[in-house]
Amino acid sequence: MTADTCPIVPDHPLPEPAARHEVLRVKAGVAAHTGDSLAEEVPVALVYNGISHAVMMATPADLEDFALGFSLTEGLIDHAGECYGIDIEAVNGGVAVQLEVASRAFVALKERRRSLAGRTGCGLCGVDSLDQVYRALPPQAGTQVLTGAAIRGALAALPARQALNRVTGATHAAAWCDADGTLKVAREDVGRHNALDKVVGALARQPDLREGDGFALVTSRVSVEMVQKAAMAGAFAIVGVSAPTAAAVRMAEGAGMVLVAFARGEQFVCYAGQDRLVP
Numbered sequence: 001m002t003a004d005t006c007p008i009v010p011d012h013p014l015p016e017p018a019a020r021h022e023v024l025r026v027k028a029g030v031a032a033h034t035g036d037s038l039a040e041e042v043p044v045a046l047v048y049n050g051i052s053h054a055v056m057m058a059t060p061a062d063l064e065d066f067a068l069g070f071s072l073t074e075g076l077i078d079h080a081g082e083c084y085g086i087d088i089e090a091v092n093g094g095v096a097v098q099l100e101v102a103s104r105a106f107v108a109l110k111e112r113r114r115s116l117a118g119r120t121g122c123g124l125c126g127v128d129s130l131d132q133v134y135r136a137l138p139p140q141a142g143t144q145v146l147t148g149a150a151i152r153g154a155l156a157a158l159p160a161r162q163a164l165n166r167v168t169g170a171t172h173a174a175a176w177c178d179a180d181g182t183l184k185v186a187r188e189d190v191g192r193h194n195a196l197d198k199v200v201g202a203l204a205r206q207p208d209l210r211e212g213d214g215f216a217l218v219t220s221r222v223s224v225e226m227v228q229k230a231a232m233a234g235a236f237a238i239v240g241v242s243a244p245t246a247a248a249v250r251m252a253e254g255a256g257m258v259l260v261a262f263a264r265g266e267q268f269v270c271y272a273g274q275d276r277l278v279p
Contacts (some may be wrong), residue, residue, distance in 0.1 A: 038170070043094035045095070047239065053076075057190065075232070104213055171190055176203055177216075192220035196218060221244065222243070223244075223245050235257070
């Protein structure tokens with residue numbers, strides 16, 4: 001990723017990321033009508049040079065970050081400079097995100113064009129070959145250490161960045177953290193993959209947020225797709241609050257990444273890169 005920016009052209013007003021709904025709340029056998037906040041999810045179509053490539057269910061917030069991050073982590077563009085513009089428009093109960101990309105990227109996209117109509121944040125929906133699932137990842141230097149203090153500090157700081165989850169209880173968060181655990185950027189979405197894509201896009205659009213080595217923090221399980229996206233962003237480690245999969249651990253080991261999971265409070269488990277963890 002480079003410091004090149006991708007111009008954003010907002011169009012019609014987008015849906016709000018949360019909606020109010022009247023519910024019947026029952027507690028200790030007593031029912032009462034009250035209001036509740038629900039996380040919104042809408043179909044978001046990613047359209048490259050006029051050709052629809054992907055439709056994902058996503059939270060209608062930070063969609064420019066999502067579109068750019070998805071394009072980078074999926075290898076559709078090599079750097080932000082290959083995206084010349086993003087036009088976001090609310091249409092027919094959803095959102096169309098029009099991206100203008102470089103000719104090289106568009107030619108490559110047409111060669112691997114697929115229909116990717118996903119469930120909520122389905123990171124591998126519609127891949128057109130098994131090779132795409134286990135694609136080669138950028139090699140990591142494999143020297144940066146991850147400290148327990150950094151993990152604990154990042155975990156403690158993240159809730160303050162989860163405004164949407166505080167009112168809905170329904171969104172995942174992802175964050176980019178400096179090696180010392182300082183949170184530089186955080187994003188939320190109903191889909192865990194989407195949240196991480198939004199972080200990657202934010203880093204590409206605001207390169208000053210990124211200073212030196214960093215790691216990804218996610219409020220979800222650590223799956224293959226999450227390791228891939230973190231690696232594509234250049235993270236030396238990924239930390240998740242839930243379990244990893246065996247394939248994700250193997251992928252992290254192969255990429256020279258540290259993988260930590262079940263990170264909650266003062267506890268966590270290191271599955272990959274154990275020699276680079278300082279408790």
